[in-house]
Amino acid sequence: MKSEKLQIKFFAKPNPHFDVELLVPVFQRFIRESSFDELLIDVVDYKHVKHGPGVVLIGDANDYYLDEGEGRPGLLFSRKRHGAGPEGRLREGFARAVRACALLEAAPEFGGNLAFATTEALIRLPDRLNAPNDDATFTEVSAELGVLLDKLYGAGNYSLERGAPAPEAFSVRVKATKAPAVAELLSALGG
DSSP states (O other): OOOSOEEEEEEEOOOTTOOGGGHHHHHHHHHHTTOSSSOEEEEEEETTSTTSOEEEEEESSEEEEEEOGGGOOEEEEEEOSOOOOGGGHHHHHHHHHHHHHHHHHHOGGGTTOOOEEEEEEEEEEOOTTTSOSSHHHHHHHHHHHHHHHHHHHOTTSEEEEEOOOTTSOEEEEEEESOOOOHHHHHHHTTO
8 A cells, every 4th residue: 555644443342431631631541651562642632623633642653532523423543644655554543542442441530331333433544645545546445455354354355445535535435244352353463
């Protein structure tokens, strides 16, 4: 995959007992405890923006959002720079996104009230130069994504839906028929 910029979102399972107000201190704890193997810098609260970015854990190379886009909260991993080489970008992005989901699900502050669905994921390439929203990008990304998804879900246990046409950034939605636990996905990714 040519684009270094990558976003992957796993949607949260609805839970009326989840308290989003606890997210800022959880993200701050992740920074203090070096919970990620990368430089994390700050936490920004955008909860006041309807269907916006929610709460963001800002890093040097990657950001992690509890994103409210589409009116559906979820963990959004966003790589800005310093990713793996072209052949490993999707796998690395998935591994980082799934690891963030696992850390959030395990956060004692939430009392088990935050969980992520693994039957759907949104992949976006916000890089119109290296990933134009066209058929060639869809063909390239689908082939690479298929190898990874076969490993995670098994061949034939998922479908890919292309996102909105240009001028929107390229996106594809994964819909799986199996729902492995976040820990199973993390294990399959070697994390």
